Amino acid sequence: MDIAILGASGYGGGELLRLLAGHPRLRSVAGASRQHVGKDFGAVHPHLRGLVRGAFVETPDWRALAQCERPVLFAALPHGEFAKQLPTLEAAWQRVDLAERLTVIDLSGDFRLADAAAFRQSYGGEHPCPERLPDFVYGLSEWRREALRGARRIANPGCFATALQLGLLPLARLGPHSPPWVSITAVTGSSGSGASPSDTTHHPTRANDLRAYKVLAHQHEGEVRRTLDEQRAGIDFAFVPQSAPLVRGIFASIAFPAPGLERATLRAAFEHAYGDARFVRLVDGTPRVAAVAGSNFADIAVEARAGSACVLVAIDNLVKGMAGQAIQNLNLALGWEEDLGLRIAGVFP
Numbered sequence: 001m002d003i004a005i006l007g008a009s010g011y012g013g014g015e016l017l018r019l020l021a022g023h024p025r026l027r028s029v030a031g032a033s034r035q036h037v038g039k040d041f042g043a044v045h046p047h048l049r050g051l052v053r054g055a056f057v058e059t060p061d062w063r064a065l066a067q068c069e070r071p072v073l074f075a076a077l078p079h080g081e082f083a084k085q086l087p088t089l090e091a092a093w094q095r096v097d098l099a100e101r102l103t104v105i106d107l108s109g110d111f112r113l114a115d116a117a118a119f120r121q122s123y124g125g126e127h128p129c130p131e132r133l134p135d136f137v138y139g140l141s142e143w144r145r146e147a148l149r150g151a152r153r154i155a156n157p158g159c160f161a162t163a164l165q166l167g168l169l170p171l172a173r174l175g176p177h178s179p180p181w182v183s184i185t186a187v188t189g190s191s192g193s194g195a196s197p198s199d200t201t202h203h204p205t206r207a208n209d210l211r212a213y214k215v216l217a218h219q220h221e222g223e224v225r226r227t228l229d230e231q232r233a234g235i236d237f238a239f240v241p242q243s244a245p246l247v248r249g250i251f252a253s254i255a256f257p258a259p260g261l262e263r264a265t266l267r268a269a270f271e272h273a274y275g276d277a278r279f280v281r282l283v284d285g286t287p288r289v290a291a292v293a294g295s296n297f298a299d300i301a302v303e304a305r306a307g308s309a310c311v312l313v314a315i316d317n318l319v320k321g322m323a324g325q326a327i328q329n330l331n332l333a334l335g336w337e338e339d340l341g342l343r344i345a346g347v348f349p
């Protein structure tokens, strides 16, 4: 396969380059950037020096990509940007006979929702090309394997949304113990906000702080609710996101009243859901962000005691919450082993 990346100079672009360097089916990669054209990848991503060779281009050479057997595009652009560009890009791909053959995976939130109204509700504003929303398959890998097979347009889930859905969906299989409502808190590291510095990511204001933000109003709620509806889960939730003094990682706690629910029953629901899942590990005690950082694993623990229950989920926002899951989805779309290029442990400690 030959790959192009839009937004290759960002954190997601860097993670794609890092992980794809270990993908056995990769032949070539073109990384686009506005600010760094002509610079080596290593000039922006210092950890890739000597490992990933190549330089940033202004625009991928679509004609060259069209000559490839397995052309792939990852879009890792800021919110709204890929949707704005897509109609023009599609026209350029049509001209070189690439549009139908190109596997496109968008890492932004632009194509995760069902229609213009849902997009407006989650993100505010109008979607630039709502007629294209139905073309995209929502890529929550473990729950969408069938839909992803052969897909040519994939919307990769959000990082919080990935952690929340992996923890919530098995709860729908608890029969009489399935909770109608759960309380969720989840903390995220600063890399979740991307490479451009902002007040909320600046080290002196972040390093020793812990705070909530977008309380009961995070934009990922929409995609989580969409999946819960599609799965007829019958679960509502209140979600309080928090900003933690971490660089990488998400840690989600999902709690609910559960009279009569045994831990073994809860654990069995998760074993049933993820028994064959290469990247979901059920752990005892607590998951740890440090144990998944740098890897595509989601570590999940469950507990039930004295009439209450909880599910704890840890992922790396940049890997399972972003670039790693995008590669997992690529593997699924192209019919390859799901873990190609992703057989790596985290970097504990």
Ligand SMILES: NC(=O)c1ccc[n+]([C@@H]2O[C@H](COP(=O)([O-])OP(=O)(O)OC[C@H]3O[C@@H](n4cnc5c(N)ncnc54)[C@H](OP(=O)(O)O)[C@@H]3O)[C@@H](O)[C@H]2O)c1
Pocket (backbone or CB within 6 Å): 006, 007, 008, 009, 010, 011, 012, 013, 032, 033, 034, 035, 036, 076, 077, 078, 079, 080, 081, 107, 108, 109, 157, 158, 159, 191, 192, 193, 194, 195, 196, 317, 318, 321, 322
């Ligand atoms: N960070 C996470 O944990 C995470 C997780 C899941 C999903 N996402 C989503 O994935 C997408 C990429 O996230 P990221 O964290 O990689 O972002 P990022 O670090 O800010 O990178 C985005 C890149 O896009 C390029 N770009 C192209 N057009 C741009 C424009 N009009 N304005 C600003 N930059 C532009 C920039 O590079 P040049 O200036 O060199 O062109 C920039 O490096 C976002 O939509 C984000 O919501 C992020």
